[in-house]
Amino acid sequence: MVAALLTHGDGDTAVGLHGDRVSPEMRRRIAEHPDPAIRDAYADFVRGMVDREVPIGIDDLEEAYGRPRTALVGATSPSLRAAVARAWHDRPLAVQVELLADPDPQVRAVATEHKQPGVPPEWRERCLADPATRLNVARYVPLTSEQFAQLMRSGEEKVRRAVAGNPHLSAEMVARLLDSDDPLVRVAAAQSRHVDAGTRDGLYDLVQAERADGSIEAEVALHWNFAEPEWLREAPLNERLTYLDSRYTTFRCVLASCHDLPEEAWRRLDNDPELVVRRAAARRPDTPPEVLERLVRAHGDVFHIRPLLVDHPNFPRHMLRTFVDEPSPNVRYLALQDPELPVPDLQQLAAAAEPFLRRGVARHPNITTELLEHLLSDPDPQAADEAAANSALWPTQMYRILTAAGL
Secondary structure: OHHHHHHHOOHHHHOOOOHHHOOHHHHHHHHOOOOHHHHOHHHHHHHHHHHOOOOOOHHHHHHHHOOOHHHHOOOOOHHHHHHHHHHOOOOOHHHHHHHHOOOOHHHHHHHOOOOOOOOOHHHHHHHHHOOOOHHHHHOOOOOOHHHHHHHHOOOOHHHHHHHHOOOOOOHHHHHOOOOOOOHHHHHHHHOOOOOOHHHHHHHHHHHHHHHHOOOHHHHHHHHOOOOOOHHHHHOOHHHHHHHHHOOOHHHHHHHHOOOOOOHHHHHHHHOOOOHHHHHHHOOOOOOOHHHHHHHHHHHOOOOOOOOOHHHOOOOOHHHHHHHHHOOOHHHHHHHHHOOOOOHHHHHHHHOOOOHHHHHHHHHOOOOOHHHHHHHOOOOOHHHHHHHHHOOOOOHHHHHHHHHHOOO
16 A cells, blocks of 8 residues: 555655655665655655644654654754643753743743643743733733732733632732723632632623623633633632532533533533533533433533533443434434444434435444445445445445546
């Protein structure tokens, strides 16, 4: 297969020919290929991603540049050093310090994007004074009263918002945020552990009123803001349980992510009026099978969050095939998660009006030759492509496709 790709393919094809995908012998052949577009395809692809600041794995960087990460962190290219900082998540503290001292502001900024590996106490003042790192570091390092005051006086809206979301703020610091007219700062203050229920309600009511008046910033603060009261997860159980009746979905979502709640709390969270809360609660290790089935049957699954609810150890997978007759196509699609779905059910889904259902059938391992033949002519090109890629396709069908394409 690799030999054929090297003979008939191009640089785009050769990008995938690297690492454990191919044997050492074939890797040597690729390295000696006369066409540099083939020979250097993978390394060129990685370098292109680095230049475009697209995240790429640390192992890929090591392979493409032929050097260990400990050497790449000192590379002459700032873009490469930034790529290493972006990809090497568990780097030692000594390497982190080296990145914090990097002469290029892009590298320093990337090195402080996340809470880990963090900023040593002796570096906090310097990072807070550095325009390249100030915004990132203000979000998560413990601040002194003087540092807090300086940041709030900075005049930078993004910096004030970052400070407002810092989980280490003292009660006095949070109190100074309460008079802000910025909806994002108000919501951040409302999520603080240091405000009482009345103050929290007042802050949310102000933002809700601004949203009703057409404020886009208020809309973002309320519905497109991914900040959450993380401190609640560490609070004593009795305190956490007081948020079962919270008016605010984000508090109930955080509560639902805990695993040590009593049965009555789970019963209420499993019946929460908000779907996002019910889904968060369903991800606990001991969710009852009937709760999982009811939730998925009513609302489907969320495919960008893994593992899927249908992959939960307690999910009654023998019930998947019964989803074929559900009215929602998104729920019917989940029947395809059963690798032994009967052929009549596959035929029923292959006749669906929704292309994504037919694509799912085309990928299914239990598909028949006749059904594959039918889907090869599907009006949706992706469904036809999925059928052509199914390993159940017979060689005679493969040759016919190649012949028709003049190959």
